[in-house]
Amino acid sequence: MNEREPDTELTPEQQRAVGELPRRIEPPEDLWPGIRDRIRQGNRGVGSGGWSWRFWVPLAIAASLLLAVGVRLAWVRTGSWSVERTAGAPRVDGALMGTSGTLRVGEWVETDDSSQAVIAVGTIGHVDVRPGSRVRLVRARDTDHRLALAYGAIHAKVDAPPRIFFVETPAGTVIDLGCEYTLETDSVGRGLIHVTGGYVEFAANGVRSIVPLGAYAMTRPGRGPGVPYLEDAPAALRAALESFDFNQGGAAAVRQALAAARAEDALSLWHLLVRVESAQRGDVYDRLAALVPPPAGVTREGALAQDPAMLERYWSLIRRIEFRRIILKGIRDVDPRTGLAR
Amino acid sequence: MVEGVEVVEDDEGWPFPCKPDPGARHLTPVATIARAIDDLVRRAQSGEEAAFEALYRAHAGRVFALCLRLSGDRTRAVELVQDVFVRCWERLGSFRGESAFGSWLYRLAVNLVWMANRGDRRREARVLPVEDPQALERSGDATTAGVSVDLERAIGSLPDGAREVFVLYDIEGYRHEEIARMTGIAVGTSKAQLFRARRLLREKLER
Numbered sequence: 010m011n012e013r014e015p016d017t018e019l020t021p022e023q024q025r026a027v028g029e030l031p032r033r034i035e036p037p038e039d040l041w042p043g044i045r046d047r048i049r050q051g052n053r054g055v056g057s058g059g060w061s062w063r064f065w066v067p068l069a070i071a072a073s074l075l076l077a078v079g080v081r082l083a084w085v086r087t088g089s090w091s092v093e094r095t096a097g098a099p100r101v102d103g104a105l106m107g108t109s110g111t112l113r114v115g116e117w118v119e120t121d122d123s124s125q126a127v128i129a130v131g132t133i134g135h136v137d138v139r140p141g142s143r144v145r146l147v148r149a150r151d152t153d154h155r156l157a158l159a160y161g162a163i164h165a166k167v168d169a170p171p172r173i174f175f176v177e178t179p180a181g182t183v184i185d186l187g188c189e190y191t192l193e194t195d196s197v198g199r200g201l202i203h204v205t206g207g208y209v210e211f212a213a214n215g216v217r218s219i220v221p222l223g224a225y226a227m228t229r230p231g232r233g234p235g236v237p238y239l240e241d242a243p244a245a246l247r248a249a250l251e252s253f254d255f256n257q258g259g260a261a262a263v264r265q266a267l268a269a270a271r272a273e274d275a276l277s278l279w280h281l282l283v284r285v286e287s288a289q290r291g292d293v294y295d296r297l298a299a300l301v302p303p304p305a306g307v308t309r310e311g312a313l314a315q316d317p318a319m320l321e322r323y324w325s326l327i328r329r330i331e332f333r334r335i336i337l338k339g340i341r342d343v344d345p346r347t348g349l350a351r
Numbered sequence: 352m353v354e355g356v357e358v359v360e361d362d363e364g365w366p367f368p369c370k371p372d373p374g375a376r377h378l379t380p381v382a383t384i385a386r387a388i389d390d391l392v393r394r395a396q397s398g399e400e401a402a403f404e405a406l407y408r409a410h411a412g413r414v415f416a417l418c419l420r421l422s423g424d425r426t427r428a429v430e431l432v433q434d435v436f437v438r439c440w441e442r443l444g445s446f447r448g449e450s451a452f453g454s455w456l457y458r459l460a461v462n463l464v465w466m467a468n469r470g471d472r473r474r475e476a477r478v479l480p481v482e483d484p485q486a487l488e489r490s491g492d493a494t495t496a497g498v499s500v501d502l503e504r505a506i507g508s509l510p511d512g513a514r515e516v517f518v519l520y521d522i523e524g525y526r527h528e529e530i531a532r533m534t535g536i537a538v539g540t541s542k543a544q545l546f547r548a549r550r551l552l553r554e555k556l557e558r
Contacts, residue, residue, distance in 0.1 A: 018546065018552075018553050019552065019553055023502075023552070023553065023556055026502050027502065027521050027522065030503070030522055031416065032416060033412030033413050033416055034415050034416040034419060035412045036412075036415045036428075036429060037425070040407075040411065040433055041408070041411075043433050044407065044436045044437060045400065045404070047437045048403075091466070093466055093469055095469060127466070127469065131445075132438075132442050132459055132462065134535070135462075135535055137535075151444070166532075168532045168533070189535075205537075
């Protein structure tokens with residue numbers, strides 16, 4: 010939505026006054042000397058600040074030599090993020106934290122039943138650590154922001170290119186594709202992810218689920234993520250998927266899922282298509298094609314042969330329809346078979 | 352101030368320190384400014400403190416205004432501005448030029464102030480507008496300064512969440528989706544807080 014929210018509360022004069030507020034207010038004093046001193050003291054930044062390369066180059070060489078002789082731990086433990094207490098008495102690496110603190114690579118944030126904390130994910134987002142949770146900072150690099158959720162629940166909100174923020178769980182790894190989600194798991198990997206913005210990929214044991222906005226996926230230890238399903242998916246479909254994914258429901262569970270699925274549930278059927286035994290793949294494809302006709306260039310034969318390009322094209326259509334359906338909810342009646350307004 | 356650098360504004364109102372560049376005469380003013388800022392950012396990324404100082408001088412006013420209005424506390428705003436620029440220096444290596452430097456800096460500032468506010472809800476008084484209305488008058492049109500000061504006072508007295516969304520939406524021009532992305536609140540929450548802020552503001556101004 011690009012339009013501005015119409016202001017029906019303020020009078021025109023008040024609106025004009027707001028519009029004329031100065032956008033620049035000079036600080037009451039020159040803050041540069043203080044900033045300069047701080048960046049010189051704790052120079053973790055981009056360059057040498059006031060130090061010359063003649064100082065840093067030999068130091069870097071010496072550091073490289075140290076690394077080369079095998080101080081791997083030092084390499085692994087570099088990097089840190091800030092963490093803020095939002096309720097109760099969370100702990101960082103076993104110690105009670107104050108209002109705010111630093112979370113270093115390898116350290117844990119732990120919350121009891123009445124504690125909460127928020128971790129700043131570098132500069133790309135933040136993670137709310139819900140009560141009763143244990144989270145470790147695994148890696149803090151520009152290209153790899155990685156947490157491990159041992160148990161409990163987190164709410165992650167990240168604004169960054171895909172695949173630079175990861176959360177490891179006992180049942181698999183959640184890969185951010187530009188999104189917001191809530192993830193909960195117990196210590197053995199029984200968990201649930203609910204995506205409330207963008208997309209998430211959940212991967213484990215060679216199994217991959219793409220969970221879009223408005224969808225859930227369950228996880229189980231040793232099995233990884235289940236087939237994702239929509240918030241409003243029929244109970245019969247959810248039960249059938251759980252049976253298929255985690256309770257060896259087999260062909261009977263697939264048949265129940267196909268019978269319960271609506272056009273809106275195409276994302277679940279697409280995931281089933283790549284997971285069922287080859288003998289049932291035709292049934293899944295036929296049901297999916299009846300609910301959401303495949304786009305041009307996708308053939309039954311190609312889909313049954315698991316042609317990656319065709320599956321991707323089909324997924325792209327399903328994803329676009331679902332996105333339109335959700336963002337236009339309450340505004341337009343969108344046909345879940347085509348994504349067009351009815 | 353770095354010698355030869357002057358501050359101008361681009362088409363989005365962002366102040367850019369602009370060093371005259373004879374080789375850039377064929378470029379539009381905005382392109383010239385962008386080229387100058389790119390140069391300063393590159394130099395700062397390589398560790399040149401003077402270039403970073405120029406970036407600070409150019410942007411301090413807008414960052415201070417943001418910190419002041421979001422925190423509602425003049426002393427806190429001064430600390431936050433320093434934190435923002437120290438964080439900026441630390442993160443400058445990750446700036447890839449995919450957006451204007453000013454936009455990137457501002458997002459960093461919003462994120463930092465928002466995080467700080469969440470951990471600092473205990474403060475009791477917001478003193479800026481009352482403490483030093485002169486600071487605002489110096490920045491604005493003399494004929495509207497009194498109105499501005501009243502308005503700043505009223506904005507400063509809004510509840511935290513409502514004030515934050517009002518500042519970002521109505522003063523800084525962000526959309527609800529952008530606010531949601533930067534702060535982690537839901538779009539619906541942002542809309543509700545804006546509605547609440549405007550209603551409270553009108554009540555305060557009409558008292």
